[in-house]
Amino acid sequence: xxxxxxxxxxxxxxxxxxxxxxxxxxxxxxxxxxxxxxxxxxxxxxxxxxxxxxxxxxxxxxxxxxxxxxxxxxxxxxxxxxxxxxxxxxxxxxxxxxxxxxxxxxxxxxxxxxxxxxxxxxxxxxxxxxxxxxxxxxxxxxxxxxxxxxxxxxxxxxxxxxxxxxxxxxxxxxxxxxxxxxxxxxxxxxxxxxxxxxxxxxxxxxxxxxxxxxxxxxxxxxxxxxxxxxxxxxxxxxxxxxxxxxxxxxxxxxxxxxxxxxxxxxxxxxxxxxxxxxxxxxxxxxxxxxxxxxxxxxxxxxxxxxxxxxxxxxxxxxxxxxxxxxxxxxxxxxxxxxxxxxxxxxxxxxxxxxxxxxxxxxxxxxxxxxxxxxx
Amino acid sequence: xxxxxxxxxxxxxxxxxxxxxxxxxxxxxxxxxxxxxxxxxxxxxxxxxxxxxxxxxxxxxxxxxxxxxxxxxxxxxxxxxxxxxxxxxxxxxxxxxxxxxxxxxxxxxxxxxxxxxxxxxxxxxxxxxxxxxxxxxxxxxxxxxxxxxxxxxxxxxxxxxxxxxxxxxxxxxxxxxxxxxxxxxxxxxxxxxxxxxxxxxxxxxxxxxxxxxxxxxxxxxxxxxxxxxxxxxxxxxxxxxxxxxxxxxxxxxxxxxxxxxxxxxxxxxxxxxxxxxxxxxxxxxxxxxxxxxxxxxxxxxxxxxxxxxxxxxxxxxxxxxxxxxxxxxxxxxxxxxxxxxxxxxxxxxxxxxxxxxxxxxxxxxxxxxxxxxxxxxxxxxxxxxxxxxxxxxxxxxxxxxxxxxxxxxxxxx
Ligand SMILES: Cc1cc2nc3c(=O)[nH]c(=O)nc-3n(C[C@H](O)[C@H](O)[C@H](O)COP(=O)(O)OP(=O)(O)OC[C@H]3O[C@@H](n4cnc5c(N)ncnc54)[C@H](O)[C@@H]3O)c2cc1C
Numbered sequence: 001x002x003x004x005x006x007x008x009x010x011x012x013x014x015x016x017x018x019x020x021x022x023x024x025x026x027x028x029x030x031x032x033x034x035x036x037x038x039x040x041x042x043x044x045x046x047x048x049x050x051x052x053x054x055x056x057x058x059x060x061x062x063x064x065x066x067x068x069x070x071x072x073x074x075x076x077x078x079x080x081x082x083x084x085x086x087x088x089x090x091x092x093x094x095x096x097x098x099x100x101x102x103x104x105x106x107x108x109x110x111x112x113x114x115x116x117x118x119x120x121x122x123x124x125x126x127x128x129x130x131x132x133x134x135x136x137x138x139x140x141x142x143x144x145x146x147x148x149x150x151x152x153x154x155x156x157x158x159x160x161x162x163x164x165x166x167x168x169x170x171x172x173x174x175x176x177x178x179x180x181x182x183x184x185x186x187x188x189x190x191x192x193x194x195x196x197x198x199x200x201x202x203x204x205x206x207x208x209x210x211x212x213x214x215x216x217x218x219x220x221x222x223x224x225x226x227x228x229x230x231x232x233x234x235x236x237x238x239x240x241x242x243x244x245x246x247x248x249x250x251x252x253x254x255x256x257x258x259x260x261x262x263x264x265x266x267x268x269x270x271x272x273x274x275x276x277x278x279x280x281x282x283x284x285x286x287x288x289x290x291x292x293x294x295x296x297x298x299x300x301x302x303x304x305x306x307x308x309x310x311x312x313x314x315x316x317x318x319x320x321x322x323x324x325x326x327x328x329x330x331x332x333x334x335x336x337x338x339x340x341x342x343x344x345x346x347x348x349x350x351x352x353x354x355x356x357x358x359x360x361x362x363x364x365x366x367x368x369x370x371x372x373x374x375x
Numbered sequence: 376x377x378x379x380x381x382x383x384x385x386x387x388x389x390x391x392x393x394x395x396x397x398x399x400x401x402x403x404x405x406x407x408x409x410x411x412x413x414x415x416x417x418x419x420x421x422x423x424x425x426x427x428x429x430x431x432x433x434x435x436x437x438x439x440x441x442x443x444x445x446x447x448x449x450x451x452x453x454x455x456x457x458x459x460x461x462x463x464x465x466x467x468x469x470x471x472x473x474x475x476x477x478x479x480x481x482x483x484x485x486x487x488x489x490x491x492x493x494x495x496x497x498x499x500x501x502x503x504x505x506x507x508x509x510x511x512x513x514x515x516x517x518x519x520x521x522x523x524x525x526x527x528x529x530x531x532x533x534x535x536x537x538x539x540x541x542x543x544x545x546x547x548x549x550x551x552x553x554x555x556x557x558x559x560x561x562x563x564x565x566x567x568x569x570x571x572x573x574x575x576x577x578x579x580x581x582x583x584x585x586x587x588x589x590x591x592x593x594x595x596x597x598x599x600x601x602x603x604x605x606x607x608x609x610x611x612x613x614x615x616x617x618x619x620x621x622x623x624x625x626x627x628x629x630x631x632x633x634x635x636x637x638x639x640x641x642x643x644x645x646x647x648x649x650x651x652x653x654x655x656x657x658x659x660x661x662x663x664x665x666x667x668x669x670x671x672x673x674x675x676x677x678x679x680x681x682x683x684x685x686x687x688x689x690x691x692x693x694x695x696x697x698x699x700x701x702x703x704x705x706x707x708x709x710x711x712x713x714x715x716x717x718x719x720x721x722x723x724x725x726x727x728x729x730x731x732x733x734x735x736x737x738x739x740x741x742x743x744x745x746x747x748x749x750x751x752x753x754x755x756x757x758x759x760x761x762x763x764x765x766x767x768x769x770x771x772x773x774x775x776x777x778x779x780x781x782x783x784x785x786x787x788x
Contacts, residue, residue, distance in 0.1 A: 277763035
């Protein structure tokens with residue numbers, strides 16, 4: 001038993017932290033938030049060149065062939081830096097789905113380009129307000145073409161390819177759903193950029209007007225593959241959330257040391273001190289749940305589904321908790337555009353819904369605990 | 376990152392499991408599995424007698440106080456082996472309640488600071504469960520503010536003479552020994568004038584008065600000292616070094632109370648699987664119930680894995696640090712919230728605390744009445760948050776009105 005990342009993994013984490021401190025200070029995040037560029041192209045290219053994007057992609061498909069534990073520590077640093085790049089869509093979701101269910105040809109064709117960053121991928125599943133469930137997926141697949149719309153699609157405006165959850169058989173059940181791979185740079189695609197709570201990660205509506213598509217995995221297997229992909233992504237995104245939570249806590253702590261009121265550092269007021277202590281507690285619980293998630297992911301353990309839901313709930317709450325209280329600690333300054341607090345607040349709330357909201361993951365957690373209990 | 380046993384750990388686990396299977400008091404198992412929070416009930420058998428018998432059996436076979444050195448009655452095991460033992464001992468571990476303070480706090484303090492002769496004589500008896508120890512720290516004037524204590528120890532030749540009062544001393548009424556912190560110099564700032572001792576609880580001049588607790592039980596006591604005479608050989612650490620010595624105890628206290636503490640999720644989960652709500656659905660299928668259950672499930676597993684991370688740090692040779700304060704902080708309020716929620720779901724029947732009538736043998740009712748203590752004993756929630764804020768996050772100390780002032784000049788009202 002050893003509940004810690006190895007020395008090599010911690011070195012990799014340090015390396016990623018230094019790299020991001022240099023290439024992705026919050027001024028870079030702000031540039032995307034405020035400017036017209038949808039993502040940080042130079043950073044994206046750099047992450048590809050450093051091998052960070054391909055860390056968990058096998059060498060035969062152009063990755064580094066390390067593993068999930070390595071990808072987890074990189075994800076934590078990306079989250080800490082609020083990196084304005086489509087890693088979660090392209091790597092945590094699309095590359096993972098292709099690894100799990102793609103044909104040999106699809107893997108050969110796309111994984112090397114995803115690993116280098118030359119191609120950006122995204123997952124398109126949402127059609128309606130509320131949770132994604134088989135009954136509200138209507139986008140239809142017929143004779144190798146897709147018709148319908150998905151919205152919102154994270155990174156949908158910048159992606160080159162999408163994996164789309166679509167209905168090949170009429171009805172409302174899960175068996176009628178399959179996953180399709182679509183080249184988004186074709187005439188049958190129309191994209192509209194959306195205004196969102198966190199413009200440092202862009203989102204779009206994508207209309208599919210008879211766009212050419214190819215199946216990923218077996219027909220009728222779409223819902224299962226989709227749910228399994230969400231579980232793996234929940235753990236990787238969970239590390240982004242842990243990284244963000246830690247940074248928001250540190251910002252709050254640093255400000256509490258430096259800001260004086262009533263002749264003393266505000267961190268000496270118990271209301272502030274205890275608020276920060278509670279932030280530390282949620283960040284720590286999330287990290288510990290995350291370590292088990294990372295282990296389950298890296299070993300393909302039977303506990304993966306439970307670990308994913310546990311971590312998702314825990315890290316979502318921790319990041320939201322730390323980001324909102326970080327603003328509180330900063331007082332009026334915390335509500336200014338100029339301070340970075342709102343960047344964390346925005347991102348924490350984007351990530352909180354990006355793979356489905358807390359209520360969905362709470363449900364999954366209880367269902368899974370119950371299934372395990374019954375077994 | 377590996378949650379599986381190494382071959383060596385697996386062998387150790389197999390050995391522990393085989394020994395437990397062959398030797399554990401299986402006739403007590405049904406009671407131990409049912410027994411709730413804040414005490415065990417063994418169908419009329421004497422819990423202390425059964426606890427001592429199990430402890431002695433473990434000791435004789437070399438399974439007591441695993442992490443202690445062999446010469447003091449332990450097994451010289453690694454922190455991980457101790458975790459494995461605890462997992463394997465499972466429900467039988469509930470028998471060890473009365474030994475926690477001795478094994479977890481007093482023993483390690485005596486081991487670090489006691490004279491060699493006393494260690495060789497007393498620690499094996501403690502490990503064997505022959506002696507029970509208590510912790511004589513808190514006083515009417517000083518619980519959170521422990522260093523504000525007033526019990527005096529005055530030098531008289533080779534002896535010390537103790538006068539004063541302790542309070543909230545758990546188990547003093549059944550303990551043979553105790554560790555005691557006293558004030559030996561009132562003319563210096565409060566942390567500097569303290570000295571620690573160990574003593575037999577039947578030393579002349581010691582008077583123990585049980586206190587009836589809010590939940591009706593009597594686990595803790597007042598202990599009065601009236602010219603109690605102790606030889607200097609019963610001193611722990613140097614004169615005036617009592618604060619430093621007491622930190623050994625408090626650090627170990629946090630580790631032994633907090634780590635591995637259950638936040639109470641399994642019980643409420645079981646209950647919600649069975650309970651039908653007004654609309655005919657099972658509680659566990661209700662969205663609002665699920666949201667709460669998920670929160671407690673995450674705290675439960677978060678604490679478990681935080682504890683395991685602490686053990687890993689310990690195996691790497693790191694000391695148990697202030698970050699271990701989170702165990703009791705999280706578990707205490709979770710246990711209380713869960714108890715209140717369970718009663719709420721039980722409706723008007725929630726008020727009934729008769730184990731023969733109430734759901735799950737009135738587990739939640741007992742938990743309701745005991746859990747306020749968890750948020751106080753061994754450091755209140757507020758003190759734990761101070762520790763996390765100051766010692767983990769590096770925030771400034773509280774403003775103190777007594778800083779740098781000689782103890783006897785500190786305002787008291
Ligand atoms: C069941 C039980 C068993 C116990 N067993 C033992 C034992 O075996 N041996 C032993 O020595 N003691 C024991 N104790 C005592 C326990 O350690 C103290 O009760 C505890 O430390 C609190 O001290 P106090 O009771 O004096 O409360 P106080 O210190 O008077 O606290 C009252 C309130 O003020 C708050 N407060 C105090 N100081 C601060 C501060 N600086 N900042 C913010 N808030 C503050 C507290 O959090 C609390 O809410 C036990 C207590 C209980 C309930």
